Amino acid sequence: MDVRRNPWLVWSVGVFAYLVAVLQRSSFGVAGLDATERFHATPAVLSTFVVLQLLVYASLQVPVGLLLDRFGARHLIVAGGLIMAVGQLLLALATGLPAAFLARALVGAGDALTFISVLRVLSAWFPPRRVPLMTQLTGLLGQLGQVLSAIPLVALLHGPGWTSAFASAAGTGLLALVLVLVVIKNRPAGAPAPVVAPEATRMWQSLRAAWLTPGTRLGFWSHMGTQFSGTVFALLWGVPFLVAGQGLRPSEASALLTVLVLAGIVAGPVIGEFTARHPLRRSWLVLTVIGITASVWTAVLLYPPPAPRWLLVLLVIVLALGGPGSIVGFDYARTFNPGGRQGTAVGIVNVGGFSASVAVMMAIGVLLGAVGDPGGGYTPEAFRLAWCVQYLVWGIAVVGVLRSRQLARRRMAEDGVVVPPLRVVLAQRRAGRTPVR
Numbered sequence: 412m413d414v415r416r417n418p419w420l421v422w423s424v425g426v427f428a429y430l431v432a433v434l435q436r437s438s439f440g441v442a443g444l445d446a447t448e449r450f451h452a453t454p455a456v457l458s459t460f461v462v463l464q465l466l467v468y469a470s471l472q473v474p475v476g477l478l479l480d481r482f483g484a485r486h487l488i489v490a491g492g493l494i495m496a497v498g499q500l501l502l503a504l505a506t507g508l509p510a511a512f513l514a515r516a517l518v519g520a521g522d523a524l525t526f527i528s529v530l531r532v533l534s535a536w537f538p539p540r541r542v543p544l545m546t547q548l549t550g551l552l553g554q555l556g557q558v559l560s561a562i563p564l565v566a567l568l569h570g571p572g573w574t575s576a577f578a579s580a581a582g583t584g585l586l587a588l589v590l591v592l593v594v595i596k597n598r599p600a601g602a603p604a605p606v607v608a609p610e611a612t613r614m615w616q617s618l619r620a621a622w623l624t625p626g627t628r629l630g631f632w633s634h635m636g637t638q639f640s641g642t643v644f645a646l647l648w649g650v651p652f653l654v655a656g657q658g659l660r661p662s663e664a665s666a667l668l669t670v671l672v673l674a675g676i677v678a679g680p681v682i683g684e685f686t687a688r689h690p691l692r693r694s695w696l697v698l699t700v701i702g703i704t705a706s707v708w709t710a711v712l713l714y715p716p717p718a719p720r721w722l723l724v725l726l727v728i729v730l731a732l733g734g735p736g737s738i739v740g741f742d743y744a745r746t747f748n749p750g751g752r753q754g755t756a757v758g759i760v761n762v763g764g765f766s767a768s769v770a771v772m773m774a775i776g777v778l779l780g781a782v783g784d785p786g787g788g789y790t791p792e793a794f795r796l797a798w799c800v801q802y803l804v805w806g807i808a809v810v811g812v813l814r815s816r817q818l819a820r821r822r823m824a825e826d827g828v829v830v831p832p833l834r835v836v837l838a839q840r841r842a843g844r845t846p847v848r
Contacts, residue, residue, distance in 0.1 A: 418536040422545065424587075424594040425529040426552050428488050431587040432525040433556025435495045435518050436464070438564055438580050439502075440646065445568055450508050460515050461647050462772055467519030469765035475523050476758020477618060480751055483597040484528040484535075489588055491524030496584035503577035526553070527741075527757045534745055534753065535598040540687060543742050547683030550738050551676050559583075621756040625818035626747025630760040632815055633697040634740030636808025638764030640704055640801055641733035643771050645671060648797075656794035658717040667727045674731035682735040686742055693739050694816045698809065700736035704729050705805050712798055716791040737764050747819065767804050774800040 439446065439460055446457055479487055498517030505511045533545050560580075567576035621627050644652070645668060653664035686693055707729045711718050740763065744756035778797035779789055 418599070421532060421536050421595055422549070424590045425488070425532045426549055428492060428587045428591050429525055429529050429549060429553035430556040430559070431583055432491065432495065432522050433553050434559045434564070435499055435556075435580060435584060436522050437557045437560045437646075438499070438577065439464075439515060439518075440560070442564075442568055442573070442576070445573055446511075449506070449573055450511055452508060456508070458647060458776065460512070462769060463512060464515045464519035464522075465646075465765055465769045465772070467516050468523045469762055469769060471520060471523035472527070472758040472761040472765070473618065473755070474758075476527060476621075476755040476761075477615075479528055479531055479754030479758070480617065484531040485591065485595050485597050487524045487528040488532075488591050488595065491521040491528070492584050492588035492591065493521070494518075494524070495521030496581040496588070499577050499581035499584065503574045503581065526550075527754065527761055530741055530745075530757060531754055532595060532597070534750075535602065539746075542745065543686040544680060544683035546738055546741060547679040547686075547735055550734060551679040554672060554675065554734075557672065617752050617755050618759075621744075621748055621752050621759055624747050624756065625815050625822050626743045627756045627759055629694065629747075629812060629815035629819050630740035630743030630756070631763040632808050632811030633694070633743065633763075634737045634760050635763035635767045636701045636805055636812065637697060637704075637733045637739075638737035639733075639767035639771055639804060640708070641671070641730040642764065642768040643775070644727075644730055646768075647772050648775050651789055652794050652798070653723065655789035656716060656791045657723060658791075659723075667723060670724060671727040671731045674728045675734050678732050679735040679738075682732075682739070686739055690742075690746065693742065694812060697736060697739055697812060700732045701805055701809060701812075704733060705802065708798065708801060712795050716795070740764075763808075767808075771800055771804060 446452065446460075450456075475487065495518050498514045498521060501517065502511060502514035505514055529549060530546060533549060534542055537545050564576055564580060567579055643649075649668060650661070650664045653659045653667060654661055659667075682696065685696060707722075707726050711722055711726050714722065740760040741757050744760045745753055748756040775797040778800065779793050782793045782796055
């Protein structure tokens with residue numbers, strides 16, 4: 412039997428490829444102290460690695476989406492794995508900052524090729540009803556790559572050393588690449604290939620058509636409003652905020668980040684199943700996640716530091732909703748665009764959250780430097796002010812969601828699909844006449 416006919420095996424290899432991409436993405440974060448010694452760099456310079464990596468990742472999403480529609484998922488996953496492996500090997504051998512920056516840029520580029528390509532594999536191999544839940548599971552299982560970077564990679568760093576650790580990460584990437592070559596196909600045998608435009612000019616027409624589709628923009632704003640806060644917290648400013656801004660010990664801060672990951676694992680399947688059951692109410696789910704996140708942040712920032720431990724635990728639990736909530740944006744891209752344009756649409760959606768994350772990371776850094784301790788240290792009051800930049804992004808995202816939803820529903824009405832007001836649906840449900848849709 413051809414193993415490549417088994418959708419679960421294809422999915423498993425795709426998940427492993429994404430898990431390895433997350434390992435490569437997060438590997439530098441656990442090596443901060445080692446990197447300071449190896450490259451003789453200040454913490455401010457080291458934080459640039461994270462911003463650079465995310466900038467490369469975000470800036471490549473739309474081109475990657477166009478390439479995905481043109482060449483298919485398998486080629487892009489293989490290319491991404493190879494680029495990340497080269498980047499990690501370069502980092503393993505680097506002794507100066509220029510080579511290290513180039514290495515992380517390569518990791519960001521390879522990472523950009525992976526996730527949306529795995530999502531394309533999902534939509535080809537599983538029925539539409541199952542795709543939302545499988546997408547959530549893919550995102551959550553992939554985050555276990557952070558565990559690989561936090562435990563085995565750290566053990567190698569503190570044992571054989573820097574070169575062995577990052578060379579091993581590169582080898583893991585090559586293993587994933589081989590598995591993808593052996594197992595993954597773009598679609599099941601006999602399934603029709605999506606119609607795509609081969610010419611470059613037609614590719615840009617596809618990009619324009621994807622952006623002009625209201626559902627794509629609805630996904631973009633949904634992804635932006637839900638994803639950025641947890642990303643900024645987990646990748647850069649969460650631990651400094653908890654330690655310098657809230658007085659926690661580093662071990663307590665690390666434990667809270669673990670809670671964030673675990674809460675996301677619990678929330679993901681729930682949000683995925685809701686998305687599959689109630690596709691016409693996805694925007695309410697997105698707005699609820701944004702509203703809850705902003706409300707809990709408001710409580711934390713208004714409370715004179717240090718905030719109660721229970722409130723900080725509640726904060727990280729709520730931040731964990733952002734990752735699964737942002738995946739709803741990809742579901743919009745999938746359901747509002749034809750097959751030959753879905754990669755482009757998903758790439759556009761993915762730009763939303765990561766571009767917002769980069770902007771907020773940089774804004775927080777600027778504000779901390781402007782109002783913090785003149786000696787270069789962080790203060791609780793500086794953190795309280797700096798985190799307020801989030802409200803601007805939430806406001807923009809909510810306006811975008813509401814406007815795009817209005818346009819999307821107008822387009823659906825033109826196609827004969829009418830979305831009744833939520834109050835009407837709830838009233839009908841209470842009367843036992845219809846489920847919430």
